[in-house]
Amino acid sequence: MAKGGKILTEQMVQEVIVEDNRAIGVRVAGGKEYRANQGVISNIDVRRLFLQLIAPDAVKPELRDKVDRRITNNNETILKIDCALSEVPRFTALETENQEHLIGTVLIADSVAHVEQAHSLATMGQIPDANPSMYLDIPSVLDPTLAPEGKHTLWIEFFAPYQIAGKEGTGLDGTGWTDELKNQTADNVLKKLGEYAPNLQNSIIARRVESPAELGARLGSYKGNYYHLDMTLDQMIFLRPLPEIANYTTPIKNLYLTGAGTHPGGSISGMPGRNCARVFLNRQQPLAKAQQSVNSMLRSLLNQ
16 A cells, blocks of 8 residues: 555454553464554454454453343344346336436335334344335445446345344344345335336346345344444434443554444444544644644634
């Protein structure tokens, strides 16, 4: 990389090395260690970081207890469906050939109550696929290079539980999810979408379905939650993920937090990374930043 950095892939971190309350590097599978010159920045959820990757005696018991008990994840995640389409979905409610309305994300729901019910049932461990609500996007409408000419791509997020009630100990990782069940659920979701876009079923060239259990395994996310923890008011802004570690820093020196579990949360804004980078860089040049503040104050006084 232009600035001298190096990106390593397939390096599973097994431990963040902490000595004298300072993060000094990481140890990966196989035992190899990578030492940090200025700090370690973690992009994973804080449960794995503090409860699995750092030695228990390196974290204050009070913080370990809060990470374990107070961070809320209410079991809701998604079943993801990716499709290759021979044509763009044509929604009967929109009597136009203009595809601009398909550039953004589309919510399929009969009412606000329908959305609330879908979220509530998933939290309770039930699969709300009798009358599915879903988010979907057709990226190839905005960027035609994502599919062959005239063809399209579609992804669907269907609200679903990570752990299915009554199926504990069965399926992938004991969640109750099996290949048969995920495909049956996907059939119900696509059937519902077909009520809005009747040409959908015959336009599907191929599809890939990822259950909540598979999503969690691929991302390494707790209970398959790609936001790391629920996006609830008690876990947002200066409370995310916890008040003690909400400013991208931690009680362990040179250990920083970023990712979906920090403010302002998940999705693709890039803000957690940007905010963390600013905090990290400010910590590396405290004297320069102090000088900038003094200069700014002096300029303000002289301009009065």
